Amino acid sequence: MKVNYIIKNAFVMTMEGKGVGMIENGAIAIKDNKIQAVGTSDDISRDYTADEVIDGKNKLVMPGLIDAHIHTGIGILRGVSQDINNWMQEGLWPFMKHVTVEDNVKGSMMNIVEGIKAGTTTFCDYDGNMNQIVENYVKVGARARVAELVNEIPEDIGDIPVGELYPFYSEIGNRKLNNNIRLMEEWHEAENGRITCMLGPHGPDMMSLELMLEMKSLAEKYDTKLHMHVAQGDREIDQMVKRYGKRSIAFLDEIGYLNERLLAVHLTEATKEETMQVARSGAKMINCSGSIGIIDGIVPPILEFLEAGGTAALGSDQAPGNNCNNMFNEMKFVSILNKVKSRNPSVFPAHLALRLATIESAKAIGLEHEVGSLKAGKKADLLIVDLQEPSMSPIITAPIRNIVPNLVYSAKGSEVEAVMVDGKFIMRDKEILTISEKEVVEVAQLAAYGISQKAQGDIFPNSPLLQRMESGEL
Known part of the structure; x- marks a missing residue:
């Protein structure tokens, strides 16, 4: 039978079965946008x-x-909010108030290019202005599962003193909800199914009960998932207790949110009992070790979630807090941080981290029928990794195989030499084929410079970041 591509004489890691499904001297046949066959060479x-x-x-x-x-749209603010206790209000907000829709789109493309070069083929992008940002995925050729960030809070929320209840404005919520509905109706299953859509409630503390219930009803109407921050910080819990007299997870259970439609992001402040409750409800957890580690100094309860039988995935979150949108980084972080937290080097083995960035992630976001593993009939989304890079050398296959631990604990993402999405190479020989990487970076740099010039008068006078600048530490 004639196909478009055969890749042979390779190590083929299928991620089928309970482990990684490794085939030595393996091969894969690709026809149109699908995997035709996987087997020995x-x-x-x-x-x-x-x-x-x-x-x-x-x-x-x-x-x-x-x-x-x-959140690719805030990639334009990479690195502005590190090493402080109040990363959002003191670090991020002085810049965010000056970011335009055009800035969002430019920063998004830079983030997407960064991810592709480190092997990301599917982006669950969750941000404002998604009807504009989604065009980036059309241009670059990556797979996207997108949601508009919906809330009822004003743009100057960062100016409200910590501890005060957020004001809700229904006109803001209606506008953002309509953007999410337009996204669903215009983009779901677009680009030969490469772009799919979800609903994106920002968090239970950032919108009214009425809007949350409306979004729950819409998720049922469109038969899609709800991508939402849940128990993401002590500020959220404080808001929920003051407004409803309940912590986030008890409140979500009461209003019917804890089910298989929910993608619960972070669970940073969830207790062990709450974590187990979410896992047993059928809701999925998305863990962002790098972001939460840098922003909060906390290891999210993913190990407890998995031990309770839950399905989880990994995410990189956002560049202003995490700096790095690289899934190799997330695999390494989630494994090492949970070993340290448990004081047990045998927990969270490398193959588990790999599964959480591939097949388990596909299950969590509802795309396991299309991506996440190499299997005949699935979409041809794959990477070719150079095992002769110093970080992956030497290759040892007996008496044990070292490729999997080296991918998780040694690889940086630069070892990825080719990326295929939907049966088409969008990167070969480490070069993006669909757009100009140099132009993307230059455009983003100009936008970032303009934002930083406008933000100079908004930096908190006593900001630790400003003090470090003045002392020469930054």
Whole structure:
């Protein structure tokens, strides 16, 4: 049978079964936008011919990585809010108030390019102005599962003193909800199914009960998921207790949110009992170790969630807090931080971290029928990783195989030499094929400069960041 591509003589990591599904001297056949067959090089070479045969010797072929929670629109503010206790109000808000829709789009494309170069093929993008940002995914060729960030809070929320109840404005909520509905109606299953949509309530503390119930009803109407921050910080819990007399998870249970539609992001402030309750409800957890570690100094309860039988995924979150939107980084962080938290080096093994960035993530976001593993009939979203990079060398296959731990604990993402999405290479030989990377960076730099000039008068006078600048620490 004739196909478009055959990649052979490679290590093929399918992520099928309970482990990683490794095939040594493996091969994969790709026709149109789907995987035609996966097997040994001998079997694939016998049964298929191709327009292009790629020699995968000393390479690894694996499923594309899935970033299950990312705000690409604020990539334009990378690194402005680190090493402080109040990262949002003192660090982020002075800049955010000057970010335009055009800035969001430019920062988003930079974030997307960063992710692709480090092997991300599916982005669960969750941000404002998503009807504009989604065009970036059309241009670059990545897979996207997008949601508009919906809340009822004003743009100057950062000026409200910590501890005061957030004001809600229904006109803001209606406008943002209508943006999310327009996104669903215009973009769901667009680009040959490469773009799909969800609903994006910002958090239970940032919108009225009436709007939350309306979004729950819409999720049922559109048969989609609700991508939402849950128990993401002590400020959220404080708001919920003051407004409703309940913590977030008890409140969500009461209003019917704890079910298989919910993607609960962070759970940073969830107790062990609350974590187990969410896991047993069928809701999924998205863990962002790098972001929460830097912003809050906390290890989210993903281990407890998994032990309770829950399905979880990994995300990189946002560049102003995490700096790095690289799923290799997230795999390493989630494993090491949970080993430290447990004081047990045997917990959270490398293969688990890999599964949480591939097949388990696909299950969490509802795309396991299409992506997350290399299997005949699934979409051809895959990576070719150079195992002869110093960080992946040497290759040892017996008496143990070292590829999986090296991917998680040693790889940086720069080892990815090719990225295929929907059967098309969007990166080869480490070069993005669909857009100009240099132009993307230059455009984002100009936008960031304009924002920073406008923000100078808004930096908190006693900001630790400003003090570090003045002392020469930054």
